[in-house]
Amino acid sequence: MIELKSARDLINTERLQRELAEAGLDAVVAVAPENTYYLSGAYIRTQVSIRDRLALVLWPRQGEPTFIVCNIEESLVARESWIGDVRTYVEFAQSPVNLLIEVMRERGLQGSRIGIERRFLTAEYHDELLEGFQADYRPADQLLERVRAIKMPGEVERIRDAFVRTEAAIRAAWAATRAGDSEKVIAERMSAEITERGADGIRHVTLASGENTIHAHRRPGERRLAPGDLLLTDIGGNWGGFNSDMARMGVCGEPTAESLKEYGAYREAYVDTLRFLGPGVTAAEVFNHCAREFEKRGIALRAPHIGHSLSRGGGHENPILHPFNEQRLEPGMLIALEPTFQASETRRYHLEDLVLITSDGREILTDWQSTADMIRLAT
Amino acid sequence: MIELKSARDLINTERLQRELAEAGLDAVVAVAPENTYYLSGAYIRTQVSIRDRLALVLWPRQGEPTFIVCNIEESLVARESWIGDVRTYVEFAQSPVNLLIEVMRERGLQGSRIGIERRFLTAEYHDELLEGFQADYRPADQLLERVRAIKMPGEVERIRDAFVRTEAAIRAAWAATRAGDSEKVIAERMSAEITERGADGIRHVTLASGENTIHAHRRPGERRLAPGDLLLTDIGGNWGGFNSDMARMGVCGEPTAESLKEYGAYREAYVDTLRFLGPGVTAAEVFNHCAREFEKRGIALRAPHIGHSLSRGGGHENPILHPFNEQRLEPGMLIALEPTFQASETRRYHLEDLVLITSDGREILTDWQSTADMIRLAT
Numbered sequence: 001m002i003e004l005k006s007a008r009d010l011i012n013t014e015r016l017q018r019e020l021a022e023a024g025l026d027a028v029v030a031v032a033p034e035n036t037y038y039l040s041g042a043y044i045r046t047q048v049s050i051r052d053r054l055a056l057v058l059w060p061r062q063g064e065p066t067f068i069v070c071n072i073e074e075s076l077v078a079r080e081s082w083i084g085d086v087r088t089y090v091e092f093a094q095s096p097v098n099l100l101i102e103v104m105r106e107r108g109l110q111g112s113r114i115g116i117e118r119r120f121l122t123a124e125y126h127d128e129l130l131e132g133f134q135a136d137y138r139p140a141d142q143l144l145e146r147v148r149a150i151k152m153p154g155e156v157e158r159i160r161d162a163f164v165r166t167e168a169a170i171r172a173a174w175a176a177t178r179a180g181d182s183e184k185v186i187a188e189r190m191s192a193e194i195t196e197r198g199a200d201g202i203r204h205v206t207l208a209s210g211e212n213t214i215h216a217h218r219r220p221g222e223r224r225l226a227p228g229d230l231l232l233t234d235i236g237g238n239w240g241g242f243n244s245d246m247a248r249m250g251v252c253g254e255p256t257a258e259s260l261k262e263y264g265a266y267r268e269a270y271v272d273t274l275r276f277l278g279p280g281v282t283a284a285e286v287f288n289h290c291a292r293e294f295e296k297r298g299i300a301l302r303a304p305h306i307g308h309s310l311s312r313g314g315g316h317e318n319p320i321l322h323p324f325n326e327q328r329l330e331p332g333m334l335i336a337l338e339p340t341f342q343a344s345e346t347r348r349y350h351l352e353d354l355v356l357i358t359s360d361g362r363e364i365l366t367d368w369q370s371t372a373d374m375i376r377l378a379t
Numbered sequence: 380m381i382e383l384k385s386a387r388d389l390i391n392t393e394r395l396q397r398e399l400a401e402a403g404l405d406a407v408v409a410v411a412p413e414n415t416y417y418l419s420g421a422y423i424r425t426q427v428s429i430r431d432r433l434a435l436v437l438w439p440r441q442g443e444p445t446f447i448v449c450n451i452e453e454s455l456v457a458r459e460s461w462i463g464d465v466r467t468y469v470e471f472a473q474s475p476v477n478l479l480i481e482v483m484r485e486r487g488l489q490g491s492r493i494g495i496e497r498r499f500l501t502a503e504y505h506d507e508l509l510e511g512f513q514a515d516y517r518p519a520d521q522l523l524e525r526v527r528a529i530k531m532p533g534e535v536e537r538i539r540d541a542f543v544r545t546e547a548a549i550r551a552a553w554a555a556t557r558a559g560d561s562e563k564v565i566a567e568r569m570s571a572e573i574t575e576r577g578a579d580g581i582r583h584v585t586l587a588s589g590e591n592t593i594h595a596h597r598r599p600g601e602r603r604l605a606p607g608d609l610l611l612t613d614i615g616g617n618w619g620g621f622n623s624d625m626a627r628m629g630v631c632g633e634p635t636a637e638s639l640k641e642y643g644a645y646r647e648a649y650v651d652t653l654r655f656l657g658p659g660v661t662a663a664e665v666f667n668h669c670a671r672e673f674e675k676r677g678i679a680l681r682a683p684h685i686g687h688s689l690s691r692g693g694g695h696e697n698p699i700l701h702p703f704n705e706q707r708l709e710p711g712m713l714i715a716l717e718p719t720f721q722a723s724e725t726r727r728y729h730l731e732d733l734v735l736i737t738s739d740g741r742e743i744l745t746d747w748q749s750t751a752d753m754i755r756l757a758t
Contacts, residue, residue, distance in 0.1 A: 032430075045598075049583070049694045051411075052498070072595045072683060091683040092701040118502040119431070124518075126502035139503075188574065195567065200598060204428070216451045219424075219579060304451060304470040315428045322471040 007041025008082045010154050010312070016147045020061045020115075027060040027107070028115035028140045029100065034314035035117070035144050040067050042080035043241050043313055054096035054125070057083070058103055066103050068096060097125050101133045109133075115140025145318045148311045150332040155312065156356055158242040159334060160365040162199075163354045166237050166244035167367060169193035171375065178378040179227050179252050183207050183220035186231075194237040203236035203243045209252075211346040227253040227379045232350050234338075241312040245336050247352035248371070253379035259347060262299070263374055266341040266349045269293035270371075273306070274337055277355050277362045283318075283325035290321075290339050299341060306339035307352075333357040334365075386420025387461045389533050389691070395526045399440045399494075406439040406486070407494035407519045408479065413693035414496070414523050419446050421459035422620050422692055433475035433504070436462070437482055445482050447475060476504050480512040488512075494519025524697045527690045529711040534691065535735055537621040538713060539744040541578075542733045545616050545623035546746060548572035550754065557757040558606050558631050562586050562599035565610070573616040582615035582622045588631075590725040606632040606758045611729050613717075620691040624715050626731035627750070632758035638726060641678070642753055645720040645728045648672035649750075652685070653716055656734050656741045662697075662704035669700075669718050678720060685718035686731075712736040713744075 020028060030036050031054055033047050039057045047055045056068040064085055069077055071088035078086070089099040104114070113136040118126065120141070130137065151159075173189040187207040194202060207220040210229040225231065231250035236243050249263065273290040287306055294301040305322040319327045321335070329335070338352035353366040399407060409418050412427050418436040426434045435447040443464055448456055450467035457465070468478040483493070492515040497505065499520070509516065530538075552568040566586040573581060586599040589608040604610065610629035615622050628642065652669040666685055673680040684701035698706045700714070708714070717731035732745040 070683075075594050076597075092699075092703045093683075121502050123497040123500050123502055123505035126505075184574070188571075192567075195563070215454055218455075304449075304472075320471075324471045 007080075010041070010152050011039060012147050012150050012152055015150050016059070017061070019143045019147055020059075023115065023138065023140070023143060024113055025061065025115045025138065025140065025143075026112035027058055027104075027109055028143065029117070030057040030059065030144060031055075031117050032120040032141075032144075034148070034311055034317070036067075037241060037313040038148050038311060039065065040077070040081045040083050042067075042069075042073075042077045044069065044073050044076065046070075046073070051122075053091060056096060056100055058100065058107070060107060060109070063107075066107075068099050068103065070096070095125075095128060097128045098132065101129070104133055104135070109135060111135060113138060115143060117141050117144070142318075148314075149309055149318060150330060151311075151334055151356075155242070156334065156365075158239065158312075159244075159310070160354060160356075162237060162239045162242045162244040163246055163366050165197040165199070165239070166194060166235060166246045167248070167370075169197055169237070170233060170235065170246070170248050174231070174250055174375050174377055177225065179225050182222050182224050183209055183212070184222065186225065187220035187233075190233065190235055194235070197237075199237035199239050201238045203238045203245070204234070205236075206232070206234040208232050208348075213348040213350075214342055214345065216340075225252050225377065228256060230259060230347055230349075230374075231377060232348060234350060234352065243310065243313070245310055245352065246354075246366070247338055247350040248375060249349055249351060250375040250377050252377045255374060259343075262341070262343040262347065263349055265297040265299050266294075266343075267351065267371060269297055269299070270337070270339060270351055271368065273339065274353065274355060274362075274364055274368060277329065277335055277337065277357060279329055279331050279357055279359060279361075281329055283321045283327050283329070284323050286321045286329075287323045287325075291323075294339075294341070299343070301339060302342060303340045307335050307337040309334055310336055329357045331357055331359045386459075389420070389531050390418060391526055391529050391531055394529055395438070396440070398522045398526055399438075402494065402517065402519070402522060403492055404440065404494045404517065404519065404522075405491035406437055406483075406488055407522065408496070409436040409438065409523060410434075410496050411499040411520075411523075413527070413690055413696070415446075416620060416692040417527050417690060418444065419456070419460045419462050421446075421452075421456045423448065423452050423455065425449075425452070432470060435475060435479055437479065437486070439486060439488070442486075445486075447478055447482065449475070474504075474507065476507045477511070480508070483512055483514070488514060490514060492517060494522060496520050496523070521697075527693075528688055528697060529709060530690075530713055530735075534621070535713065535744075537618065537691075538623075538689065539733060539735075541616060541618045541621045541623040542625055542745050544576040544578070544618070545573060545614060545625045546627070546749075548576055548616070549612060549614065549625070549627050553610070553629055553754050553756055556604065558604050558608075561601050561603050562588055562591070563601065565604070566599035566612075569612065569614055573614070576616075578616035578618050580617050582617045582624070583613070584615075585611070585613040587611050587727075592727040592729075593721055593724065595719075604631050604756065607635060609638060609726055609728075609753075610756060611727060613729060613731065622689065622692070624689055624731065625733075625745070626717055626729040627754060628728055628730060629754040629756050631756045634753060638722075641720070641722040641726065642728055644676040644678050645673075645722075646730065646750060648676055648678070649716070649718060649730055650747065652718065653732065653734060653741075653743055653747060656708065656714055656716065656736060658708055658710050658736055658738060658740075660708055662700045662706050662708070663702050665700045665708075666702045666704075670702075673718075673720070678722070680718060681721060682719045686714050686716040688713055689715055708736045710736055710738040
C-alpha cells in the first residue's frame with residue numbers, strides 16, 4: 001500500500017531547512033525513534049526495544065544526510081530508507097556515538113553549531129559526544145518537533161486513512177459483540193478487524209467495560225460485558241508506521257438515564273472544542289476552552305491534557321493540549337482531540353477524533369457526527 | 380494466575396542490600412522501566428510509550444522505598460504495587476525530577492551518595508537533578524542489572540512457564556499451517572494460540588519464510604509458504620510481565636539435502652553451546668566457544684551476540700553473550716541462548732531455548748530435545 005522508498009516526499013524539508021537557518025545550526029543529529037523514522041523512512045524496531053542500539057540521522061544544512069545504524073539493521077535500511085549514505089557500527093565493538101563522531105569529523109563539522117536531542121540522549125551518550133568531539137551543541141528537540149508537526153499532504157492522507165479504517169474496525173467488531181463476551185474477546189475481535197483492514201499490527205488497545213472504564217490505559221481483562229454497561233475503547237493500528245489513535249464509547253443495551261445525560265453533556269463540550277480548534281490559538285487556550293465548556297454543563301475536566309498531535313511511528317506529540325503549553329496551532333498540524341470525563345467512581349467517557357488545522361479553521365477528518373449516540377451493543 | 384501484590388517476594392532484596400552496602404550508596408534511584416517494574420511490581424505502560432512521563436523508585440539503604448508516578452497512574456499503582464509510599468506529580472505542572480528532589484530532601488539525603496541510571500536518564504533530566512539537589516551521584520545502571528540478573532525462584536518458575544506455553548503455541552499453530560498460508564496468517568495463528576494460553580499479549584513476533592529468513596527482525600508479510608521453504612520464528616508472549624522469547628525452525632514438506640546438512644551442523648554447535656553454559660564462565664567465553672563450534676563444522680558465526688538474560692517486562696538484559704562482555708555467569712541467572720546462522724543469501728537458522736545457571740552446571744528449562752528435527756509443516 002505504501003511505497004516505502006518514496007519517504008522523502010513525506011519529509012517537510014522546506015521547514016527543516018528554514019528551522020536550521022533560523023537557529024544558525026550547521027547540522028542536526030536526530031536520534032529519537034520518531035525523528036529517525038521521520039527523516040529516514042526506515043522503522044528500526046529494535047531501536048525502540050533495545051535502548052543502547054542507537055540509530056541516528058546526521059542532517060547537515062549543506063549536503064546530504066547520513067544514516068548511522070547497527071550493522072544488523074543494514075538490509076532493512078537498504079529496503080526502507082531513501083538515504084544513500086548509510087554507515088554501520090558493530091554492536092558492542094563500537095559505540096554508535098563513536099561512529100557519529102567519525103562521520104562529523106569527515107564532514108568537517110569541528111567547532112560548528114550542532115543541534116542534539118538533549119531530551120533523548122542519555123547522560124552517558126551525551127557525555128561521550130561532548131567529550132569526544134568539539135562543537136557548539138544546542139538543544140534541538142523542539143526544532144525537530146516543529147518540523148514534524150507541520151504535515152505533508154501524503155502524511156495527512158495516510159494518517160486519515162488509518163483512522164477511518166480503525167473506526168470501521170471498531171464498529172464491525174462491536175456489531176459482532178453481545179452481553180457475555182469478555183473484554184479480551186472483544187479486544188481480539190477489534191484487533192482482528194484492524195489487521196483485516198491491512199494493518200501491520202496493533203499499536204495500542206485499551207478496552208474497558210462497566211466500572212473498569214475509570215482506569216486509564218487499562219488492558220482488556222476477563223470481565224464480561226453485561227446489559228447496561230458502558231464500553232470504552234482507545235485503540236490504534238499501524239499501517240506502515242502511520243498509526244491511528246481513536247476512542248469510541250459503546251453501551252450494552254439501553255443506557256441508563258444517568259449515563260445518557262452524562263454522555264450528552266460530555267459530547268456537547270467535546271464537539272464545541274472540536275470547533276474551537278484553528279490556527280493561531282494556543283494549546284493552553286484549547287484546554288481552557290474545553291474546561292469552561294465542561295463547567296458550563298456542570299461537569300469537571302480533570303484530565304491533564306485533552307489531545308495531542310501524532311506522526312509516523314510516534315505516540316503523543318506536540319502540540320499536546322495541556323494548560324501550560326503556549327505553542328500556537330498552525331495550518332498543516334494534525335490534532336487527535338481526546339478529553340476524557342470521569343463522571344463517577346464507575347463511569348468514564350472518552351471520544352477521540354482527528355482534526356487537520358487549516359488556514360481558515362479546521363477540517364475534522366473522522367466521522368464525529370456518528371458519535372451523537374453511543375454505539376449500541378447487543379444484549 | 381499471578382498475585383500481583385505478592386511482588387516483593389520476586390525482588391532479590393538481599394542482593395540489592397548487599398550491592399548498596401558494597402558500593403557505599405545511601406540510596407538508589409531506579410528509573411528505567413525494567414527496574415521500576417522489578418522493584419515496584421507495577422507495570423506502567425505509558426512510562427515506555429511516553430518518554431517524559433517518568434516513574435521512579437527511590438530505594439534507600441535504610442527504610443522503605445518511595446514510588447514516584449504521574450497522578451493518572453495512581454489507581455493502577457494502588458492495584459499492582461506493594462509499595463505503600465506512593466507520591467504523584469501532575470504532568471506538565473511539575474517535573475518528575477522536581478518531585479524526586481522533594482522526596483530526597485524529606486529523607487535527609489542531602490550530600491549523601493546516590494546511585495542513578497546514567498544510561499537511562501536523559502541529559503536534560505540528569506542536569507535538572509544535579510543542579511537541583513546536592514549529592515554524590517554515582518552510576519548504578521550495572522548495580523541494578525546485577526540485582527535483576529540473579530532470579531528469585533518465583534521468577535524462574537513464571538518465566539519458564541511463559542516459554543513452555545509459547546512452545547506449545549508455536550507447535551499448535553504450525554500444525555494447523557500448510558503451504559499457501561501467508562506469513563501474516565501464520566503469525567496471527569501463533570498470536571491467537573499464545574493468547575489462548577493465558578497471555579496478556581504478544582511481546583514480539585518475527586516470522587519469515589523462504590528467502591525472507593535472512594532479514595533480522597522481519598515483520599510477517601504477504602509471502603505465502605511454499606513446499607521446501609524454511610520457516611523461522613522468534614516470538615514472545617507476556618504473562619503478567621513475564622515474557623517468553625523463543626525461536627524455532629520449521630520446514631514445509633521435505634527439507635532439501637542442503638538445508639538438512641546446514642541445520643544439522645548448526646544444531647550440533649547449538650546443543651554443544653547449551654551444555655557449555657555454567658557458573659564461572661564469562662559471557663565472552665560462551666560466545667567464543669560457540670564460534671569455535673561453528674568453525675569446527677565449517678560454518679561461520681556472524682551474529683553480534685548469541686544470547687541474553689531477561690526479566691519481568693524487559694528485553695535483552697545482561698549478561699548479553701557477546702565477545703566483549705567479561706561478566707561471569709552465576710547460579711540463579713537465566714539465559715536465552717540464540718545464536719543465529721546465515722547459511723546463504725536465502726537461508727538463515729535460529730533456535731532459542733531457556734537455561735537456568737545452577738551451582739553445578741545448568742538446567743535447560745525448555746524442550747531442546749524436540750529441535751532434533753525442524754518442525755514439519757504440511758504441503
